[in-house]
Amino acid sequence: MSCIQRLADRVAPLRKASMAALLVLLVIAVFVAPFFTERNSPMGRIAQDLLLSLILLTGVVTATERPKASVLIALVALVAIAVRGASWVFPADLTLALRDETTLLAAGLISVTIAMSVFAPGKVTFDRIHGAIALYILVGVIWAEAYQLVSILLHKAFHSATLDQNSESVSTWIYFSFTTLTTAGYGDIVPVAPQARSLANLEALIGQLYPAIVLARLVSLHSTGGSPGEDKP
Template sequence: MRPIVRGLIASLLSNSLVALLLLIVLMVFVLPFLSTQNSLVGRIIQDLLFALVLLNGLILLMDRHKGLILTPVALVALLAIGVRGIGWLFPDSFTVEIREGTTLLALALISVATAMKVFASGVVTLDRISGAVALYVLMGTVWAEAYQLVILNHPGAFSGSTLAETTSDRSIWIYFSFVTLTTVGYGDIVPVAPAARSLANLEALIGQLYPAIVLARLVSLQVPRASSDPNKP
């Protein structure tokens, strides 16, 4: 029994970034498409996927890092999950700002954990490449949470026709974040406040630099292995 459990744990650790990518795609892109805003089923699935993403991030840290790094990340993850859980039991006990703030902090730390594994030394594998894509999507999600926090505290921070009815729809900020990250810039939502503009500028800059940095790192990991291959003609 123990060898089977150890085998399952080893398999999960070796493919943790692939699992993380699948969970994030489901949470960010698939679920909003299948469920309507404020849907009870959608909220339940969203919170479950969020918890699984955080759990997967902790598994990433268990692979290489313990103690000093794992403990604070685990505490923040538990706090974020706990805030969401209490929100179901006592809806009026926590404001939206606290929920979004803990979500932002937890996802930011999971992004750091993912980056540590993606950019670490080692072999270029499907798991590492999946992690690089997952990190890109995570960054867009973190910025979406940041935009939502800005609009909650400064209602006039953004302008646009799509904001006329509601600014609490998370899918709006997911959309705006990835439009900014990929520098598409449709112009239907425009940052007006200084904080909103600074966030948008930083995200656009990272969106341009990240693919080049990842490609350079993956090439730097692969070239030495290819040049040292004894079977190479």
């Protein structure tokens, strides 16, 4: 048995609860923390960095179901966390774009492994349902990081008369991301650059199709013999 496989076996008990833990952390980061912290405040940034780091680490645990991929995901996640920590020491203009890029890569890899678990053949379990919800929220977080990166790299990629688009805080972009994902579209932030518009269009499309696809998949799995709350054999 390889070292990677032995490590995966040791964290197997943690993996069983990792989907639920990831979902809880995502809910806190997206909906709870912004409610109790001021935008652009040091405490708000600390909370965001801590929660995003915990989300990446929990995502690494969920990926251990696929041992070979989990090594790469763990390395990328650790780099993303290290860059996030370094951003407290080095100037923002040197680290902000790199912080978003590494977080995007790590979160993207984690979302792929979660999607593979959610849509894989097998019984409909609570773990699979938690993963499906977590993946939907994670899509919003990934797009928030992408929007912030575009706003850094492209001057005036977004137009807003009320919100600070140049902030180091991702809370502005989480807000815009989820209004786009749910197609609420309040209009207080408007994508102007072609790259920003393409991202917004793609996220809105995912926001419309994902719930229907997941619902259809879970119903299909259930009809073939799975039942909610039943663990994998």
